[in-house]
Amino acid sequence: xxxxxxxxxxxxxxxxxxxxxxxxxxxxxxxxxxxxxxxxxxxxxxxxxxxxxxxxxxxxxxxxxxxxxxxxxxxxxxxxxxxxxxxxxxxxxxxxxxxxxxxxxxxxxxxxxxxxxxxxxxxxxxxxxxxxxxxxxxxxxxxxxxxxxxxxxxxxxxxxxxxxxxxxxxxxxxxxxxxxxxxxxxxxxxxxxxxxxxxxxxxxxxxxxxxxxxxxxxxxxxxxxxxxxxxxxxxxxxxxxxxxxxxxxxxxxxxxxxxxxxxxxxxxxxxxxxxxxxxxxxxxxxxxxxxxxxxxxxxxxxxxxxxxxxxxxxxxxxxxxxxxxxxxxxxxxxxxxxxxxxxxxxxxxxxxxxxxxxxxxxxxxxxxxxxxxxxxxxxxxxxxxxxxxxxxxxxxxxxxxxxxxxxxxxxxxxxxxxxxxxxxxxxxxxxxxxxxxxxxxxxxxxxxxxxxxxxxxxxxxxxxxxxxxxxxxxxxxxxxxxxxxxxxxxxxxxxxxxxxxxxxxxxxxxxxxxxxxxxxxxxxxxxxxxxxxxxxxxxxxxxxxxxxxxxxxxxxxxxxxxxxxxxxxxxxxxxxxxxxxxxxxxxxxxxxxxxxxxxxxxxxxxxxxxxxxxxxxxxxxxxxxxxxxxxxxxxxxxxxxxxxxxxxxxxxxxxxxxxxxxxxxxxxxxxxxxxxxxxxxxxxxxxxxxxxxxxxxxxxxxxxxxxxxxxxxxxxxxxxxxxxxxxxxxxxxxxxxxxxxxxxxxxxxxxxxxxxxxxxxxxxxxxxxxxxxxxxxxxxxxxxxxxxxxxxxxxxxxxxxxxxxxxxxxxxxxxxxxxxxxxxxxxxxxxxxxxxxxxxxxxxxxxxxxxxxxxxxxxxxxxxxxxxxxxxxxxxxxxxxxxxxxxxxxxxxxxxxxxxxxxxxxxxxxxxxxxxxxxxxxxxxxxxxxxxxxxxxxxxxxxxxxxxxxxxxxxxxxxxxxxxxxxxxxxxxxxxxxxxxxxxxxxxxxxxxxxxxxx
Numbered sequence: 001x002x003x004x005x006x007x008x009x010x011x012x013x014x015x016x017x018x019x020x021x022x023x024x025x026x027x028x029x030x031x032x033x034x035x036x037x038x039x040x041x042x043x044x045x046x047x048x049x050x051x052x053x054x055x056x057x058x059x060x061x062x063x064x065x066x067x068x069x070x071x072x073x074x075x076x077x078x079x080x081x082x083x084x085x086x087x088x089x090x091x092x093x094x095x096x097x098x099x100x101x102x103x104x105x106x107x108x109x110x111x112x113x114x115x116x117x118x119x120x121x122x123x124x125x126x127x128x129x130x131x132x133x134x135x136x137x138x139x140x141x142x143x144x145x146x147x148x149x150x151x152x153x154x155x156x157x158x159x160x161x162x163x164x165x166x167x168x169x170x171x172x173x174x175x176x177x178x179x180x181x182x183x184x185x186x187x188x189x190x191x192x193x194x195x196x197x198x199x200x201x202x203x204x205x206x207x208x209x210x211x212x213x214x215x216x217x218x219x220x221x222x223x224x225x226x227x228x229x230x231x232x233x234x235x236x237x238x239x240x241x242x243x244x245x246x247x248x249x250x251x252x253x254x255x256x257x258x259x260x261x262x263x264x265x266x267x268x269x270x271x272x273x274x275x276x277x278x279x280x281x282x283x284x285x286x287x288x289x290x291x292x293x294x295x296x297x298x299x300x301x302x303x304x305x306x307x308x309x310x311x312x313x314x315x316x317x318x319x320x321x322x323x324x325x326x327x328x329x330x331x332x333x334x335x336x337x338x339x340x341x342x343x344x345x346x347x348x349x350x351x352x353x354x355x356x357x358x359x360x361x362x363x364x365x366x367x368x369x370x371x372x373x374x375x376x377x378x379x380x381x382x383x384x385x386x387x388x389x390x391x392x393x394x395x396x397x398x399x400x401x402x403x404x405x406x407x408x409x410x411x412x413x414x415x416x417x418x419x420x421x422x423x424x425x426x427x428x429x430x431x432x433x434x435x436x437x438x439x440x441x442x443x444x445x446x447x448x449x450x451x452x453x454x455x456x457x458x459x460x461x462x463x464x465x466x467x468x469x470x471x472x473x474x475x476x477x478x479x480x481x482x483x484x485x486x487x488x489x490x491x492x493x494x495x496x497x498x499x500x501x502x503x504x505x506x507x508x509x510x511x512x513x514x515x516x517x518x519x520x521x522x523x524x525x526x527x528x529x530x531x532x533x534x535x536x537x538x539x540x541x542x543x544x545x546x547x548x549x550x551x552x553x554x555x556x557x558x559x560x561x562x563x564x565x566x567x568x569x570x571x572x573x574x575x576x577x578x579x580x581x582x583x584x585x586x587x588x589x590x591x592x593x594x595x596x597x598x599x600x601x602x603x604x605x606x607x608x609x610x611x612x613x614x615x616x617x618x619x620x621x622x623x624x625x626x627x628x629x630x631x632x633x634x635x636x637x638x639x640x641x642x643x644x645x646x647x648x649x650x651x652x653x654x655x656x657x658x659x660x661x662x663x664x665x666x667x668x669x670x671x672x673x674x675x676x677x678x679x680x681x682x683x684x685x686x687x688x689x690x691x692x693x694x695x696x697x698x699x700x701x702x703x704x705x706x707x708x709x710x711x712x713x714x715x716x717x718x719x720x721x722x723x724x725x726x727x728x729x730x731x732x733x734x735x736x737x738x739x740x741x742x743x744x745x746x747x748x749x750x751x752x753x754x755x756x757x758x759x760x761x762x763x764x765x766x767x768x769x770x771x772x773x774x775x776x777x778x779x780x781x782x783x784x785x786x787x788x789x790x791x792x793x794x795x796x797x798x799x800x801x802x803x804x805x806x807x808x809x810x811x812x813x814x815x816x817x818x819x820x821x822x823x824x825x826x827x828x829x830x831x832x833x834x835x836x837x838x839x840x841x842x843x844x845x846x847x848x849x850x851x852x853x854x855x856x857x858x859x860x861x862x863x864x865x866x867x868x869x870x871x872x873x874x875x876x877x878x879x880x881x882x883x884x885x886x887x888x889x890x891x892x893x894x895x896x897x898x899x900x901x902x903x904x905x906x907x908x909x910x911x912x913x914x915x916x917x918x919x920x921x922x923x924x925x926x927x928x929x930x931x932x933x934x935x936x937x938x939x940x941x942x943x944x945x946x947x948x949x950x951x952x953x954x955x956x957x958x959x960x961x962x963x964x965x966x967x968x969x970x971x972x973x974x975x976x977x978x979x980x981x982x983x984x985x986x987x988x989x990x991x992x993x994x995x996x997x998x999x
Contacts, residue, residue, distance in 0.1 A: 040307050043314055045329060047321060072306040079302035093547050107169055108214050109223060111158055115151065116215075116223050119238065124231040128240055131260040143869045145263045148237075152244050152264070156271050160278045168282070176282050215242040244268070248275055314338065317894075353390075359390055361921040373435040378413075378424040391424070391432065399453065400492060407433060408458040427746035430466050433457065443488040444543070461473035479505045480546030489536035498533045500525040514549040515541065521555065531561055538564040542571040553581040562589045566596045573602030576632070582612040590619030600625040606666070607628070620648025633666035634659075640700070641674040649681035653688040660691030663926055664757050667692045671700035673726065679705030694720035702754070703729035708736040712743040721749050728756040728781070737764035741771040748775050756783035756809075765791055772804035779807035779835070792819025796826025803832050811839035820869075824853035828860045839870035839897075847879040855886035862892050867936040871900035871928075878903070887921070888914035897925040899955075908935025912942035919948050927955035932962045932971035936976040943983035948988045954980070 011398075128148040129135045135144070158164060215238050218224050230238075232694070242590060244264050247254060251272040254261035255954070314321070318338055323333040353361065353375075365372060374393040379386050389516050404416040413429045414423040415436070426432065433455065438858075440453060457463040483505050490497040520529040541547070557565065562585050569578075585593075590610065597603045608623070618644070634656070649672070660664065665687070672678045678685075678701070689696070696719050701711075706732065715722060732740065732755065739762075744750070750772075760768065772778050792815040815823070820838055827833055842850075858864065878905050887893070901907070908931045915921070929935075943949065954977060963970055 013075055014303050026669070034930045037307055040310055040314075041076070043079050043334065044310060044852050045080050045082060046334055046337070047314070048073075048077065048082055051243050072302075072309040075302045075306045076310055107167060107172075110167055112155075112218070112223055114213055115154060116156070116218050117225055119151070120218075120224060120228055120230050120234050120475040123237075124234045127233050128237045128689045130240065130263055133260075134236075142839075148240060148244070149264060149267050151237075152241060152248075152267060154249070155241065155245070156274070160274055161363055162281075165278070165281060173282055177669040192787040205723050215245065217529060226964060237485055248272060251276065325414075332733045345414075357390060358964060364392070365394060369813045373439055374428070376426065376431055376432075378426040378428075381423040381425065386425075390425070391426070393432065393435045393439060398574040399436070399443060400488075402436075402440065402453040404454050404456070405433060405436060406456045408456070410462060427948050430462075433466055440516050442484060444485060457848070479508055480544060482540055482544050484548055485540040485544070489539045490533060493532050493536055495530070497536075498527075498529050500527075500837075501529065501533065501537065513547050514551055515547040516551040517555050518551070518553060533562045538568040544572070545574045548574055549577040549579075550575055551579045552583055555577065556582075556584040559589070563592070569593060569603070569605075570596040570600050571602075572600070573604060576604050577607035577636070578605055579609040579638075580613065581609060585613055587614055587616035587618040590615045591622035592917045594619065594622035594626040598622075598629050603630070604632050606632040606634055606635035608634070609636070610642060611638050611671075613642055615639065615642035615644055615648075617645050617648035617651075621651045622653040624648075624651035627652065627659060630659075634661070635666050636669040637667070638669070638671045639675065640671050642672075642701075644672070644675050645677045646680040649675070649678050650684045653681060653684040655693050657684070657688040660688070665692035665695065666889070669698040669700075670696065671698070672704055673700050673702035675701060676705050679707060679730075682706060682710050686710065686718075689714055689718040693722075695721060697721055697825055698724040698728040701730065702726050705763045706730055708732060709739045712739040713737075716743055716746050722747070722968075724752045725748055725750065727758065728754045728783075730758060732758040732760050732764075734764060737767065740764075744768070744771040744776075744778075745773055747773060749778055749779060752781075754781040756781050756785070758785060762788070762791060766794060768803065769795065769798055770801045773822075774804055776804040777806045778804050779809075780805050780808040780985065782813070783809055784812040787813035787815060787819075789814075789819040789822075791815070793822045796822040797825050797832040799828075799833075804828070806832055807835035807837075809837040810841060811837050811868075811870075813841055814843060815841040817842060817844035817850045821846060821850040824850065824857045827864070828857050830861065831863055833866065834863055835866035835895075836864060837868045839868055840872035842869075842871055842874045842876065844874075847876055848882075851876060851879050851883045855883045858883075858890045859886055864892055866895035867893055868895075868897035869898055870926075871902070876901040876903070878906070880907055884910040884914055887911070888917040890918060891920055893919055895923040896921060898929070899925050900928040902928070902930045904930045905932050905935040905938075907931075909938045912938035915939070915942040915946045918946070922948055923951040924949055925953055927953070928957045929955065930961065931955060931958040933966050933976070936962070936973055936980075940979045940983075941978040943980050946983070947987055947990060950984060952980070954982055 008668055055454075089333075126147065127135070127140075128144050128151065130141055130145050130148060132138055132141060135141055154879070214223060218238070224230070240261075243258070243261060244267070247261075248268050248271060251268075253265040289488065290521065315338070318334070322331040322334055325334070361372075361375060372394055373393060374391065375887045376386055376391055380389040401418040402415070403418060404414070406414040406416070407429050410429055411425050411427055413422075413424050413426060413432060437455070444452075457466055483502055486501065486505070487497045498520065500520060518524065518530075522528045534557075541550070550563075562583070569575075590613065597605060603626075605626075610619075610623075613619075620639075656665070656667065660667075693715075699715070699719070699722065706727070708727065715725070737760070740755075744753075755768075765787070769780075787810060791809075791813075795810075810823070815838070820841055823836075823838070827836065854867075855868065880898065880901050884898075884903075884907060887896070898911075907929060908926075911926065912935075931939075957972070959977065962973055966973070
């Protein structure tokens with residue numbers, strides 16, 4: 001999809017309409033007269049004195065720019081003397097944050113400003129640490145405790161100072177009073193002081209910033225000196241102080257849980273009565289009547305922008321508000337006031353238009369569901385002719401092609417677009433310019449200044465006047481204005497904004513900065529995003545500064561959508577990571593993408609994933625061109641299964657080598673798995689590692705045809721910090737094994753080595769297993785290497801020599817029952833192997849001895865934590881029962897996988913008995929075991945008493961089979977599974993609680 005040119009002479013929003021009539025009439029600017037302002041205030045007072053209506057405020061503005069509504073409502077409340085009423089009514093809603101930040105922010109600075117300034121600036125290196133485990137010099141603990149108590153004494157004096165208490169905002173004291181009043185009414189025995197203390201010091205941490213949250217995160221509450229950041233020592237000091245303040249508010253001493261804090265218990269006992277009196281003084285504030293103003297009305301608190309927003313709100317929600325009024329008289333009063341005011345759309349006073357003109361303008365606006373910012377007659381100049389034309393500027397008017405607005409005289413205006421210009425004369429140039437500025441800011445809030453339309457206004461005094469009068473909207477908090485820009489672009493492309501897109505980005509958690517397209521596929525939304533909407537999403541991303549990652553996996557982009565993505569990357573300056581997995585682009589399109597990134601001077605991409613795409617050599621050469629000019633160091637590069645050949649990889653490696661030579665390298669992860677010809681480029685890959693390998697931690701080279709005798713010595717020389725190495729599906733010959741052993745002997749940081757499907761020679765297996773350096777704790781994957789029973793017997797003799805291998809995976813090898821028995825017996829003496837995987841290795845008729853040895857293994861080896869023995873063609877069936885019994889007394893295995901053994905209901909019953917006695921198993925997999933309703937019920941009952949298992953994937957295969965074979969027991973099976981899930985949730989929550997308690 002390409003970007004069409006905007007022709008505002010056509011019937012589009014933000015345009016000059018086609019010739020209508022030569023009407024003459026007064027022009028109308030977007031202003032509010034004193035009468036209109038008074039009417040809006042009366043409407044506001046009528047609506048917001050009704051608690052039921054106020055409680056519905058949040059639902060009526062859902063999907064809108066909520067921050068603007070909240071801010072304007074607070075300003076209007078202050079202007080009308082209703083700040084207390086509004087604050088009280090919105091206590092239970094999201095609006096609480098905006099309301100109390102307005103009234104409580106200055107008070108926080110009064111209470112904590114000086115002490116935090118001192119801790120962060122003067123005392124930033126002075127520790128108050130009283131925890132012996134965190135203090136290097138134990139002799140200083142007593143001094144630290146004295147300093148901590150000294151600071152807490154200052155804070156306590158500050159908080160309880162009568163002058164400081166008198167300065168507390170009345171709204172806060174009244175809310176505290178209501179808490180006390182309600183608690184006494186419903187629970188007379190309640191400790192009111194504890195509730196009030198919790199409100200001020202603790203409860204507000206979830207919604208509104210106050211005492212304890214302000215101490216913990218002063219930077220979020222404007223309490224840090226400008227340009228100052230906190231040291232780790234200062235942060236820890238504030239954490240300790242917040243702990244004391246919390247216990248002081250509850251009147252509780254520190255106990256065994258935090259023994260090191262017991263040094264301040266005397267301080268708490270001395271001051272808890274004073275805090276008790278302080279809380280009582282807070283609530284001894286006589287609340288005014290409901291309609292009484294806490295402050296005198298402040299007309300200056302409300303701006304023209306606030307009137308504009310509130311007028312829009314009342315117009316759009318008039319019917320809803322009238323239906324919510326408890327009596328008809330208030331509803332009738334509202335109707336009369338709204339008739340005086342007129343609708344929001346009629347704010348531009350269409351009365352000066354003829355019937356035909358009014359119909360044309362109204363039809364245009366209604367067709368797009370839009371609202372006018374300005375309607376008025378102008379004298380349009382064209383060549384030597386002057387024509388009277390109607391200028392209509394809508395709220396969502398398209399300023400995409402706007403380049404320049406020129407007005408050097410108060411009655412002259414030039415609006416220049418990419419393909420045409422409009423010259424006109426009007427007395428309303430100032431209101432029109434203000435409306436254009438507002439419209440542009442609302443629809444393109446994140447556009448960089450160099451790309452914004454330019455405004456040339458003269459003379460200077462007039463320019464200053466306009467700048468003063470213009471009230472530009474704040475950038476929407478909905479993903480930094482992304483939602484507004486997306487909706488604008490949908491309108492530009494003449495497609496409806498996708499509701500799921502708007503909802504998702506409206507409700508995106510504040511900490512999430514990933515743009516993930518999977519949320520809009522058929523698996524997540526009823527109607528997937530179409531090409532036009534996708535193009536709008538990409539266009540809105542061009543200038544978004546909110547997201548730093550974009551993730552597109554498994555979404556086949558058509559050519560137009562891919563080109564839209566390319567154009568996005570030509571302009572975007574905030575993305576640091578891009579993921580394009582299996583998107584279906586051609587090598588030419590990927591070449592275009594990397595060329596666009598190279599041409600973008602603001603591109604910050606440092607992590608690139610283009611896996612499972614036909615990038616080919618052409619696209620790879622384009623990637624090399626980006627690497628050459630990239631402003632950011634490349635940190636992660638994923639090129640798995642991209643059909644790249646020798647020439648493509650050579651180009652990439654040469655540019656990486658050159659950058660590493662000139663600037664150093666930050667390359668952390670390189671992945672090129674399943675590119676079979678990558679091995680042909682080792683002559684450029686190895687030199688590249690010499691310049692870029694210092695910081696590399698992961699290399700994924702599965703099925704790349706690399707020569708291990710060339711690669712591994714290069715890794716030893718160039719990659720001292722390598723943690724993960726995947727060499728699977730690369731043939732390892734006898735001659736290569738010497739280099740493998742040498743690499744393992746010299747590596748000091750390797751944690752994981754994958755040599756699955758490498759066909760390791762039998763005679764070299766022992767050397768590889770015993771070669772790793774004693775400094776390592778290595779996870780070794782030898783899956784599918786053709787290992788036999790003889791190899792297993794050999795492995796069983798090495799428990800005292802495999803001291804560096806902590807995880808051993810021998811899956812999909814023909815070890816046989818005898819081989820498994822030998823390994824289990826041999827590893828009983830191992831002191832290093834913590835994880836053992838023997839999946840699909842069973843074969844033969846000696847299953848009972850093998851299972852017996854596995855039982856001995858988990859009973860005698862206290863090091864082994866994870867065991868996986870998934871079955872295959874020869875399941876264990878009843879032979880598994882002895883192992884299940886031994887599981888009941890095991891005290892080390894925390895992860896177990898016994899899937900695929902067809903143990904039946906009897907096996908499930910035995911498993912359930914073991915779960916009742918086992919208190920260390922946290923993760924269990926047991927699918928494909930022919931479990932029926934009886935087995936599920938047994939496990940359900942066992943899970944009622946088991947509090948350790950937190951991760952148990954429900955056995956989907958067995959569930960389907962049981963529902964098919966036991967149709968009459970479907971309800972029983974469903975109830976059992978539901979109960980198992982509830983037990984898992986309980987265990988997970990219990991674990992989370994334990995973690996929090998420990999911290």
